[in-house]
Amino acid sequence: MKSFLAFLVAMGITVTLGDAYCWSRIHKPGEAKDGCMINGKLYPFGRIERTEDCYTCGCSEGGMDCCSLFHTPVAYDKKQCKVVFNKKRCDYDVVQKNNPSQLCFVYSRVG
Template identity: 70%
Template sequence: MGIIVTLGDAYCFTKLHKPGEAKRGCVMDGKLYPFGEIERTDSCFQCSCSPRMMSCCSLFHTPTGYDKENCKVVFNRESCDYDVVQKSDPSKECVVYSRVG
C-alpha cells in the first residue's frame, strides 16, 4: 500500500504599502489591480488587495521529484503550473512524484 503526501503549501508573501501609496489599487509586476480579491494575476498568484497591503499566494507548486536526467520542467502560463516533459520529446509528459510550494 502506498501513501502520497503533498509537500508544502503554496508560496505566499505580503507587501505592506506606505501611507497613501495605494490610492487606486495594488501594483504587481507593473500592473494595477483593483482593491479586493484577485483570483489570478498575470504572474499566476491569487491575491487580496487593500489600501494597507497586498497578500498573495502562488497558484503553482514546483516539481522536485521526477527523473531529472531525462525530463525537464517548463512553466505553463495558461494553467499556472509546471509541466514536466521528456527532454528528447517535449510532447510527452513525465511522472512527478513530489512538488513544493
C-alpha cells in the first residue's frame, strides 16, 4: 500500500510539472476569413501541429486555442548553467556557462 501511495504522489508531481502554457483568442466577426494569424503568419483552419513559435493550435472562424510545445526550466544550477531556447526541438536546453556543449541537470520545468 505504501508503494502504491508513493506511486500516486510521484505521478501527481509529474502531471503537475507537465502542464503546458496555453492561451485562447476569440476572433471578431469576419476577422478570420482564410485562417488564423499568429505573429504575422497565416495558418489554415483546423489543427496546427507546430507553429514557427513552437505552439500547437486549433484554428477556427470563431477563434484559436494554442498550447506551448516547450516547458521552461525553473530549477537548475543557475550559477553554473544558462538556459538557451532550441527552436529546432521546440524546447529549452540548459547548458554549462563555460562549456555550452555540456548539458546541465534540470530538476523541474513549468509550462
